[in-house]
Amino acid sequence: MSDTLTIGDFSRATQMSVKTLRHYHRVGLLEPADVDPNSGYRRYSTEQIPAAQVVRRFRQLEMPLDEIRAVLAAPDPAARSQLIGDHLGRLERELEQTAAAVASLRELLSEPGRESPIEHRTVPEVPAAAITATVEVEDALDWLHGALGELYASLDAQGLAPSGPAGGVYSNDLFTEARGQATVFVPTAGDIRPVGRLEPLVVPGVELAVATHAGRLAEIDRAYGSLAKYVAQHALGIDGSIREYYVVGVHETSDQERWVTEIGWPIFQTTAA
Amino acid sequence: MSDTLTIGDFSRATQMSVKTLRHYHRVGLLEPADVDPNSGYRRYSTEQIPAAQVVRRFRQLEMPLDEIRAVLAAPDPAARSQLIGDHLGRLERELEQTAAAVASLRELLSEPGRESPIEHRTVPEVPAAAITATVEVEDALDWLHGALGELYASLDAQGLAPSGPAGGVYSNDLFTEARGQATVFVPTAGDIRPVGRLEPLVVPGVELAVATHAGRLAEIDRAYGSLAKYVAQHALGIDGSIREYYVVGVHETSDQERWVTEIGWPIFQTTAA
DNA sequence: TTGCTCCTCACGTCACGTGAGGTGGC
DNA sequence: TTGCTCCTCACGTCACGTGAGGTGGC
Numbered sequence: 001m002s003d004t005l006t007i008g009d010f011s012r013a014t015q016m017s018v019k020t021l022r023h024y025h026r027v028g029l030l031e032p033a034d035v036d037p038n039s040g041y042r043r044y045s046t047e048q049i050p051a052a053q054v055v056r057r058f059r060q061l062e063m064p065l066d067e068i069r070a071v072l073a074a075p076d077p078a079a080r081s082q083l084i085g086d087h088l089g090r091l092e093r094e095l096e097q098t099a100a101a102v103a104s105l106r107e108l109l110s111e112p113g114r115e116s117p118i119e120h121r122t123v124p125e126v127p128a129a130a131i132t133a134t135v136e137v138e139d140a141l142d143w144l145h146g147a148l149g150e151l152y153a154s155l156d157a158q159g160l161a162p163s164g165p166a167g168g169v170y171s172n173d174l175f176t177e178a179r180g181q182a183t184v185f186v187p188t189a190g191d192i193r194p195v196g197r198l199e200p201l202v203v204p205g206v207e208l209a210v211a212t213h214a215g216r217l218a219e220i221d222r223a224y225g226s227l228a229k230y231v232a233q234h235a236l237g238i239d240g241s242i243r244e245y246y247v248v249g250v251h252e253t254s255d256q257e258r259w260v261t262e263i264g265w266p267i268f269q270t271t272a273a
Numbered sequence: 274m275s276d277t278l279t280i281g282d283f284s285r286a287t288q289m290s291v292k293t294l295r296h297y298h299r300v301g302l303l304e305p306a307d308v309d310p311n312s313g314y315r316r317y318s319t320e321q322i323p324a325a326q327v328v329r330r331f332r333q334l335e336m337p338l339d340e341i342r343a344v345l346a347a348p349d350p351a352a353r354s355q356l357i358g359d360h361l362g363r364l365e366r367e368l369e370q371t372a373a374a375v376a377s378l379r380e381l382l383s384e385p386g387r388e389s390p391i392e393h394r395t396v397p398e399v400p401a402a403a404i405t406a407t408v409e410v411e412d413a414l415d416w417l418h419g420a421l422g423e424l425y426a427s428l429d430a431q432g433l434a435p436s437g438p439a440g441g442v443y444s445n446d447l448f449t450e451a452r453g454q455a456t457v458f459v460p461t462a463g464d465i466r467p468v469g470r471l472e473p474l475v476v477p478g479v480e481l482a483v484a485t486h487a488g489r490l491a492e493i494d495r496a497y498g499s500l501a502k503y504v505a506q507h508a509l510g511i512d513g514s515i516r517e518y519y520v521v522g523v524h525e526t527s528d529q530e531r532w533v534t535e536i537g538w539p540i541f542q543t544t545a546a
Numbered sequence: 547t548t549g550c551t552c553c554t555c556a557c558g559t560c561a562c563g564t565g566a567g568g569t570g571g572c
Numbered sequence: 573t574t575g576c577t578c579c580t581c582a583c584g585t586c587a588c589g590t591g592a593g594g595t596g597g598c
Binding site for chain 1: 287323325329334495
């Protein structure tokens with residue numbers, strides 16, 4: 001058995017701890033080449049070293065064990081590099097989010113008291129083309145961009161012009177449970193044919209307190225905070241879904257710093273604004 | 274109570290889920306301004322919104338809850354920005370590691386069979402200046418750089434010249450338990466005064482199988498794999514600590530691609546190499 | 547023979563999420 | 573009054589780590 005290693009030697013060979021190797025055996029990610037039936041001693045083959053190194057690299061990239069298993073079991077190189085590419089893409093987007101969070105943290109700490117401007121608005125019902133789905137809050141931004149892209153493209157294909165800025169209607173669960181129903185819409189007067197995820201929808205009218213947020217959506221939480229504070233202090237809150245209006249958004253410019261987003265919080269009908 | 278919010282409204286105000294808010298209450302990170310003694314209903318003040326936003330940002334940056342608590346409780350702005358800076362530094366180093374892991378993964382997948390050159394060597398005992406500590410494997414590289422820096426600086430201050438490249442002796446636990454004793458040394462013939470962590474040490478002689486690794490230490494695992502494979506296939510392994518020799522390292526150049534590291538695995542005395 | 551290596555098993559950790567079962571507030 | 577909001581409690585998840593208690597191999 002000259003080319004088989006004890007778990008200790010395999011640990012030194014692969015730079016993974018013995019506990020980790022036993023864990024990977026338990027979950028079937030890295031099975032020893034042989035297990036002594038009465039001592040239980042594991043034996044790894046030298047041929048398993050490269051696979052173990054790959055596993056270690058994926059773990060350094062925080063790929064979940066299940067996905068690593070899928071990569072190792074991938075039938076062909078194409079499927080494999082697809083999975084890897086997907087993960088690297090996710091990593092990259094996380095990286096961008098981290099960079100945005102660092103910038104935004106500095107701003108939060110240096111300018112703590114900044115509040116967004118708030119106004120009251122009576123929003124009439126409006127016909128629109130809409131896409132609705134149940135989404136996780138962490139995927140919400142990506143989903144929003146995808147859905148907006150589809151909406152504008154389909155309206156264009158149907159020769160329909162938007163009659164106002166795009167908007168979104170977000171169920172309370174999306175905030176309180178981190179998962180819930182979301183609807184994005186583009187108002188349009190025309191007759192919509194349902195293609196893809198697209199559906200016609202009459203967005204109901206509401207009375208809103210509206211906060212305006214300038215800049216990237218990653219930092220929109222400050223405007224949410226301002227708005228919630230305003231509504232609480234004036235005791236205006238009623239049940240209903242939060243709205244957002246993308247006054248200047250992806251469709252207008254790719255420079256996120258120039259985006260303008262309105263957030264609408266449902267309130268009592270008030271006579272004066 | 275116009276400026277107090279239910280947990281649901283506070284959730285919408287801060288973009289954190291209700292489960293998360295309850296968790297933060299439980300662990301004392303974010304205590305509601307008031308809790309109804311008989312219904313248990315939580316009430317948050319509008320003044321808690323900024324703190325909650327800060328917590329959320331830190332969590333986006335993966336700061337542990339205990340550290341966030343420490344930041345929020347920091348007595349002065351200096352202590353606070355110290356903690357934040359420390360964390361951002363850690364993040365940055367993780368980012369570098371991630372980038373290195375991506376590069377290294379590509380290489381692993383594209384060039385699977387590459388083995389490092391291996392030779393046998395009889396290493397005589399040698400007097401040296403050394404630093405020894407118990408380290409976690411994840412901190413090992415940083416610790417190594419710090420210790421090497423101290424060693425070279427202290428020898429220089431004492432007017433002693435190194436008589437060979439720096440090296441390290443690593444206990445098996447460091448690999449198998451991910452934590453163990455590590456010693457870095459710089460061989461020198463002179464009379465060492467113990468300053469700081471520095472101690473004189475006679476590094477014992479050994480018989481080694483040696484693999485040579487060219488490039489950054491993040492990718493040294495491939496050479497470990499080659500070496501372990503070689504030792505297993507020739508049934509040469511004996512108990513003893515792994516050694517590394519930093520033939521070209523930090524002390525020689527800051528260009529990590531040009532580093533050359535030898536790894537020594539203890540083996541039986543053999544007559545022929 | 548000694549001491550190290552290896553084993554299992556149960557439980558812990560971290561930051562929440564899940565889901566059952568129930569109550570409170572508008 | 574209805575239905576939503578809110579509550580607790582116990583358990584689950586992910587990827588291991590800890591530690592007790594014990595055995596195997598050179």
